[in-house]
Amino acid sequence: MKRSISAEWLKLRHSRIGLIIAVLPILSLLIGCANYYFNQDALQNGWYSLWTQVALFYGVFFLPILISICCSYIGRLEHLNRNWNIVMTSPVSIASVFLAKWIVVGVLILFAQVLFIGLYWVAGTLFSLPGPFPIETIGWMIRGWYACMSITALQLGLSLRIRSFATPIGISLCAVFIGLGMYIAKLGLFFPFSLLNIGMSVMSQDPLTDMQNILFWIINLAFIIIFASMTIRRLKNKDIVSS
């Protein structure tokens, strides 16, 4: 497993994927800060108001698309140059190939999240916001990342199945809107893309009840297990298409 993960890291060398991952949090934060700066009269809740501005577009729309881009990239490497044939005949189990890719995308997204929260702290300090840095935002970041892991399992499954780079990203865009609709309809706990919204407390900063919190962690775990096992099963039982 460790060797599978290091092989995945090796494949990402010189890909400059880090550049794409870094740009989005930076841009989200800059636009969110500009909006906060121009509307400070209406946004009176200090650190929390700044969070609503910077996390809204990032958490709801662009983080899921960023995940799908990472998954498509990591899947594309296998679709090119008949690499599937090499992967499938190597002495490594299918499960460890999938899990290594899932972990690597998870680490990339964790990097984006840490960068985002770091920039949020810098922005809040530069704005001289009253009160200490709200520790719960770190919890929201971790919860958001955990929700990202279930989206990653789903998107990775799609990207390993669909040879096109762009189609899974398009599907992710549609899913973002379905997720938003389900969140508004108070069914957010039953869809991975809405779970990200809940996890990052983007639209409502009210704390989750104990029950909601437990459900959040359990349902996400269930999604991860379901999507991962479906993909591994499919890779084991169906012929891969390689050209």
Added chain:
Amino acid sequence: MIKLLGLEYYKIRRKKIGIMMILFLVVEMLWAFMSISRSIASNPDHAVWESVFFSISSMNGLFMPIMSAVVVSRICDMEHKGSTWKMLAATNVGRGRLYAAKYICTNSLILYGIGVQALFIMVIGLTKDFPGTLPSDLLFRFIGGTLLTTLAVAALQQWISFAIKNQAFALGLGMLGGFIGMTAGLFPAAIRHLFIWSYYLDLSPVTYRYAESASVYIVQPESVGIVLGSLIMTLLFYFVGNFHVSRQEI
């Protein structure tokens, strides 16, 4: 040229790009329908044709850059994947003409998408029973404005999709474009006009004026400067892209 264009359509005949676009547009229109319904429920004065034009134009700021990026990437990436760009370049057809054929093919698909949007606008208006007949002048301005902006966005995307094999950059650019298009309304006009993705809102026939007493939809006068800006960006992205890709080593 017609032959080259025919070949482009032939290559994508089983790629189901049209169906994929319809899927995007259905999600966008469902979202627009929900948003208009909520807006009318809170303020019955919003039950006008202008509301649907504004709502879809503002959503296009997010959807169209990503949709254009996806369509262009699929059409260009097939040449990278099969190493067929080298084969095509070895034929007695100039790379510039191949580039033009792909550009026309992409934009014809996007025009089809915009046509579907226009159809949805009519359906939403008729379903909601808006007063008066369909304002055809607004509809034509909507189609023209969206197409004009998309021509520039597609030219930029085609350049990036061809020049950089790793499609993550092209899709990343599409995502950033969607981000800027979506938040365009927050920028001052001078900054907004520098970004092509914000033109979906600037070339929209309708705008929304926020006021403390009552916010209203108003018909936006046509701006020759914005139209010219869009055309200049289209020509710039297309010719620079064509020049770069035609001279790039494969």
